[in-house]
Amino acid sequence: MSARTSVTVAFALNGGFYASWATRIPELSEQVGAGPGVLGLALLGTAAGMALGANPAGRLCARFGARSAVLVSAVLLFVLVPMVGLAPSVAVLAVLLLLFGFLIATLDVGMNIGAMHVVRRLDRPLMPVFHAWFSFGGLAGSLGAGAASGAGLPVVWHLLLVSVIGAVLLGVLGREVPDDRPAGHAHAAGGVAPMRRPVLWVLGLVVVCSGLAEGASTDWSAMFLVHERGVSTASAAVAFAVFSVAMAVSRLTGERLERRFGPYRLLIGASSVAALGLVVMVLVPLAWVGYLGFGLAGAGLAFCFPVALSLAGSSGSGSGEREIGFVSGIAYTGYMAGPPAMGGIASASDYSVSFGVVALIVAVIPAAAKGAAVLRARAKVASPVG
Known part of the structure; x- marks a missing residue:
C-alpha cells in the first residue's frame, strides 16, 4: 500500500x-x-x-x-x-x-x-x-x-x-x-527497439489522437461556447471545469470498468462516447448541449492515455520503461499540436468546424484500439513474451 x-x-x-x-x-x-x-x-x-x-x-x-x-x-x-x-x-x-x-x-x-x-x-x-x-x-x-x-x-x-x-x-x-527489476532486465532492455514495434505505433496513434482532442478541449472549449453558442465568458469558463471533473471522476471508475470489459473494449467504448459527445455538441445549437458534450468528451478521453500506456508497458519482456517513454513522446506531440491546429482551423472557418475535425480525429481511436488488439494477439502467438 x-x-x-x-x-x-x-x-x-x-x-x-x-x-x-x-x-x-x-x-x-x-x-x-x-x-x-x-x-x-x-x-x-x-x-x-x-x-x-x-x-x-x-x-x-x-x-x-x-x-x-x-x-x-x-x-x-x-x-x-x-x-x-x-x-x-x-x-x-x-x-x-x-x-x-x-x-x-x-x-x-x-x-x-x-x-x-x-x-x-x-x-x-x-x-x-x-x-x-x-x-x-x-x-x-x-x-x-x-x-x-x-x-x-x-x-x-x-x-x-x-x-x-x-x-x-x-x-x-x-x-x-x-x-x-525482473530477472534478465538488462537483456530485455536491449531487445527490439520501440520504433520497430508496430503495436507501439498503433498505441501511439491512440494517444496522439486523444492528446490532440484533450488539448483542444482544454484550450478552446470556452471560445466555442462564447462564439458559437453566445454564452458569457464567465459561463463559458465552466466548460473547462465540466471537462476536467468528468475526466477525473471517470478515471476513478477505471479499475472496475477495465476488469469488466478489458482494456481494448474499454478504449473502444470510451473513445466512442467522447466522439459522440463532440459530434452532438457541434450539431445541436444549444448551450447546455455544449456543456454536456464537453462532459462526455472528458469522460471518454479519460481512459485513452492511461490504458494505452498500460498496454504499452506490458507489451514487452522487460519492465516497459522504453515502451512507456516512446508512447508518451508521441502523446505529447498531440498535446502540442492540438491547440494551434484548432486555432488555424477556426481562423479559416469557425469553432464548430474545428471541433467537428476533433470529433473525426477521436473517431479514429476505436479502429486503432482494434488494430492494437490484433497486433498484440499476433505477437503473443509468435512469441511467449508478447
Whole structure:
C-alpha cells in the first residue's frame, strides 16, 4: 500500500506543479511584457520540452530505475519552478519552460513506470485511477493559484511555496516509489527497439489522437461556447471545469470498468462516447448541449492515455520503461499540436468546424484500439513474451 500511495502522490504532485504555474500565466505575461502571440511561442517551450524529454526519460528509467527518475526530476523541479516566477524576459521564460517540460516529462514517465510496477504487484488495473490523481492534483494546484493570486501573493513566492510543499511530500513518500527489476532486465532492455514495434505505433496513434482532442478541449472549449453558442465568458469558463471533473471522476471508475470489459473494449467504448459527445455538441445549437458534450468528451478521453500506456508497458519482456517513454513522446506531440491546429482551423472557418475535425480525429481511436488488439494477439502467438 505504501508503494501505491507514493505513486499516487507523485501523480498529484505532477498535476499540481503544472497547474500552479499555468494558472498564473496572465501575471507572467505582464512580468515579461509579452503580448499573446509572443507569449504563445514561449509557452510552446513546455510542450516541446515534454516531447523531447519522453524518450530519454524512458531510457534513463531503464538504466537507473523509475525511483531515481522521479526523485531527481522532482528535486530539480523544486529548484526550477520558483525561477519561472523570476523570469525577466520572454527569452528567459521560454528557456525555463523548455527545461520545465523536459523535467515534467521525466517525472511523468517515471511515475507511470512506477505505476506499472504497482499494477503488476497487485494484479489490478489501476492506471486510470493513478491518472485521476493527476487531475485532482491539477485541480488543487489551480485552486491554490487562484487563492494566491486573489491574496496578492507574488508569483515567485507562490511557486516557492508549491515547491516546499512538494519537497515535504516527496521526502516522506518518495523512497517508496517502486523500482522492480525482473530477472534478465538488462537483456530485455536491449531487445527490439520501440520504433520497430508496430503495436507501439498503433498505441501511439491512440494517444496522439486523444492528446490532440484533450488539448483542444482544454484550450478552446470556452471560445466555442462564447462564439458559437453566445454564452458569457464567465459561463463559458465552466466548460473547462465540466471537462476536467468528468475526466477525473471517470478515471476513478477505471479499475472496475477495465476488469469488466478489458482494456481494448474499454478504449473502444470510451473513445466512442467522447466522439459522440463532440459530434452532438457541434450539431445541436444549444448551450447546455455544449456543456454536456464537453462532459462526455472528458469522460471518454479519460481512459485513452492511461490504458494505452498500460498496454504499452506490458507489451514487452522487460519492465516497459522504453515502451512507456516512446508512447508518451508521441502523446505529447498531440498535446502540442492540438491547440494551434484548432486555432488555424477556426481562423479559416469557425469553432464548430474545428471541433467537428476533433470529433473525426477521436473517431479514429476505436479502429486503432482494434488494430492494437490484433497486433498484440499476433505477437503473443509468435512469441511467449508478447
